[in-house]
Structure formats: C-alpha cells, structure tokens
Amino acid sequence: MLINTIINNNKTTIEIKPGEYLVDTLRKLGKYSVRRGCDTSCCGLCSVLMDxxxxxxxxxxxxxxxxxxITTIEGLQEEVNEFASFLTKEGADQCGFCSPGFIISVIAMQKELKNPSEEDIKHYLAGNLCRCTxxxxxxxxxxxxxESKEVN
Incomplete structure (x- = not known):
C-alpha cells in the first residue's frame, strides 16, 4: 500500500507493508538515525517528531x-549541531547510540516548554535510555x- 507523507520537509510517497512500523519504514528510506533498541517503547532510540x-x-x-x-535528525542538522556541541563540551556524549533519539526529545522540549525546571527536564526525558552516562x-x-536559547 502507498502512503503520502512529508519527511524532513520533502513530500514522499512510500510503499509500506500492512503492519509495518514507522522505524522500519524510515530506516528503509535511509534515515539511519532512527534506531531500534527495545521494541517495547522504553528506550527512546527510535524517537522522531510527528507534526x-x-x-x-x-x-x-x-x-x-x-x-x-515526520522529522528525523537528518532534517534538523542546524539544531542538532548546536545541541551536540553542548553535549561534547560537558563530556556527555560517549558511544552516541542514544544521541539521535535523545536530541530529538531535547529539541522538542525546548520548543514546547518555556524555562523548564530540572524536574521538568527529567520528566520530559524519562523515556530516553543511555547506558554509557x-x-x-x-x-x-x-x-x-x-540557557543559551533564552539569551537569543
């Protein structure tokens, strides 16, 4: 079956199989930042933005x-590079396997929450598993x- 969607601001028609999950569809399209980790909705590795x-x-x-x-890391390069520099400066990026899903969540949180407290941040990111840090x-x-976003 064919579906029409917009992936990273590009109109796309995709052939999918009945019961196919979005993670598999995106990876088949070369969006390898979308990762399969747990298959139980617990780790956040497969996070993308939908609308x-x-x-x-x-x-x-x-x-x-x-x-x-649908937006993946591949469609957010400017924001990703900006936030990744903060991760690197704080020594918070180790193997990088969790980074795409984690960064997607941080970018979404930054757009949704104004001046979040530490508890707000922890709550928003609760579903992002990192085994290294x-x-x-x-x-x-x-x-x-x-803080840098508040200044700008």
Whole structure:
C-alpha cells in the first residue's frame, strides 16, 4: 500500500507493508538515525517528531504517518549541531547510540516548554535510555543549551 507523507520537509510517497512500523519504514528510506533498541517503547532510540511532537516510531504503524510531517535528525542538522556541541563540551556524549533519539526529545522540549525546571527536564526525558552516562553531564548540557536559547 502507498502512503503520502512529508519527511524532513520533502513530500514522499512510500510503499509500506500492512503492519509495518514507522522505524522500519524510515530506516528503509535511509534515515539511519532512527534506531531500534527495545521494541517495547522504553528506550527512546527510535524517537522522531510527528507534526512537531516526539513519538516512538517502534510502536507506531507506518500507516499513521499518512499526511503527517515526520522529522528525523537528518532534517534538523542546524539544531542538532548546536545541541551536540553542548553535549561534547560537558563530556556527555560517549558511544552516541542514544544521541539521535535523545536530541530529538531535547529539541522538542525546548520548543514546547518555556524555562523548564530540572524536574521538568527529567520528566520530559524519562523515556530516553543511555547506558554509557550517568545522565549528569547530559543534564548539564541541556541546562546550558536552554540557557543559551533564552539569551537569543
């Protein structure tokens, strides 16, 4: 079956199979930043933006993308590079496997929440699993990134 969607601001018609998950569809289209981690909607590795809101693509059927705007890391290079520099400066990026889903969530949070508290940040990012860090460096990087956005 064919669906029409907009991926990273490009109108796209995609052939999908019944029951196909969005993570698989996106990867088949070369969007390798969208990763499969747990298949239980617990790790956040498959996070993408759908109409500007973060969703877990491993638990969303591709048919639900019909007519929607899907954004992956590949479509957010300027924002990604900016936030990644904060992660690097804080020593918060290690293996990088979780980074795409994590960064998608941070960018969505920055657009949705104004002046979030530390608890707001932790709550918003609760579904993003990182096995390498203790989250302390990531939290520092997020706070500094958000502060830089307030100044601008």
């Amino acid at each position: 500007g809101k973060p969703v877990l693509s491993c638990s969303m059927l591709s048919i639900r993308a019909e007519g929607r705007h 203790g989250y302390v460096g990531q939290l520092r990087a997020i706070k500094k990134y958000l």
